[in-house]
Amino acid sequence: MLRRIAVLAVLAASLLGLAACGEKDDRVSAPPVQKVRLMLDYLPNADHAGIYEAIADGSFARAGLNVEPLVPPDPSAPLKLLAAGRADIAISYEPEVLLARDKGLKVVSIGALVQRPLxxxxxxxxxxxxxxxxxxxxxxxxxxxxxxxxxxxxxxxxxxxxxxxxxxxxxxxxxxxxxxxxxxxxxxxxxxxxxxxxxxxxxxxxxxxxxxxAGVPTYNELVLVVREQDARARGPYLRAFVRALAQGHEALRKNPQAGVDALVERNPDLDPATTLAQVRATLPAFFPTDKTKPFGWQDVDAWGRYGRWMLDNQLLAKAPLPTSLTNEYLPGVGLEQDEGPPS
Known part of the structure; x- marks a missing residue:
């Protein structure tokens, strides 16, 4: 009898040890949270409500990302700060991306935040x-x-x-x-x-x-921009960011007030009622008019037409290349890699 009790005690201790090891493994295997320095195009406003909603509702956190919105000194600064390594992702304007690339800045647009001109x-x-x-x-x-x-x-x-x-x-x-x-x-x-x-x-x-x-070719007013080297090397990380951002915008579409609350909480100078009206007006422009396209879609042909217009108006020294943009990191594009952890 004593021997049986001793054997049971050893078995119990072993099981406890295995359970403890399992708990330790779970903690170790949890992916590290990655900080994302997101340079805004300028002062926080209705255009950014989906970003703040993705922060507040945990979309970014569930993707293993800690997103920190940064405010640039002026709208011409985001791409320069991005190229200098002071941001991981920048929000800018399609024409600014084409101008920057024309001057040799190695940046690329990975998605449209606002689909049409504002x-x-x-x-x-x-x-x-x-x-x-x-x-x-x-x-x-x-x-x-x-x-x-x-x-x-x-x-x-x-x-x-x-x-x-x-x-x-x-x-x-x-x-x-x-x-x-x-x-x-x-x-x-x-x-x-x-x-x-x-x-x-x-x-x-x-x-x-x-x-x-009124006669100007259409373009994406606001786009998400990264350095070319990151576009090549950090695919899972960029997919995770854009996927979480899309989730934040879907949540904003369902409940604009929640997104406004998140935006105003971090930017109390904004008037809540005016900001809500602005967000409601902006909502359709966050999503492609073609409902078969994912959040962030960029029309390559439209970029080409706008680029030719810039060239014709002597804003560019040379015709922009199609590599100014990529859709490969959008939700549902490159599905075999969409579920991979950020890197």
Whole structure:
């Protein structure tokens, strides 16, 4: 009897030891959390609600990622900071990516955050600008960005307005104040989903004409950009990021208020009600119009047409290559690798 008890005791100790070993193995096998320095295109706003929702609802955490949004000093800085190694992923604009690559910066767009142009012609009713043709004889304020001046030139040509009949003034990023103070009759550069919604909520009844509805080739307003070396070497990591970001945007689509709460909690200077209205306006632009395409889809042909327009307007020294973008890290693309751990 004593011998039997001793044997049972040894067996119990062995089982406990095995259980303890199992617990230890589980802890060791857990993938390490990777920090992602995400450089925003500028100050946090409605365009970024899906990012903050993916942080708040745990989409990034479940992917093994700790995402830290960073604010650049100005909208021209993200790609330079990315190239200098001060960010892992940057949000920028399709034209900025093409300009940067034309100057030799080795960056590539891996997905569209906002599918279509937000940049718009905007005017208050007193300016009597209801169509692009009404810009004849008017003063138009821009942010001083070269390709926005080219937008204006194209829009005037497409609508039969002599360029000499329009005065362009650089108002920097003070686009709305320029209209309110009547320094400009209209502006080109404000976003229909941000400044446009703000003016609508203030009952100023702005006229808003997105540039791709006025003669400019369509493009992705905001894109996710990485260094070329990372695009080649860190596929699972990038897939995990984009997949989690897509989940955050799906959650935002189902419950915009939750995404706004997450955004405002980290950026208390934002007005919650205005931000919610802006997010609701932006939601369709986060997703491809072709419902068979995944979140982040980039149309290679559209990039080609826009690139040729930039070349024709002497914004680029040479025609951009198709390697300016890739869709291989989007959800459902490269399925055999989609479930791999980040690296």
């Amino acid at each position: 940049t718009s012609i905007m005017a208050l009713p007193s300016a009597k600008v209801t169509t692009p043709k009404d810009l004849r004889g008017k003063t138009v304020g821009t942010a001083g960005i070269p390709y926005q001046s080219a937008y204006l030139k194209t829009i005037l040509a497409e609508n039969g307005v002599p360029q000499t009949s329009v005065k362009e003034v650089n108002v920097s990023f003070n686009l709305v104040p320029a209209m309110l103070s009547k320094r400009a009759d209209a502006t080109l550069g404000a976003f229909w989903n941000v400044e446009g919604v703000q003016l609508q909520r203030e009952k100023r009844n702005p006229v808003i004409i997105p540039v791709d509805q």
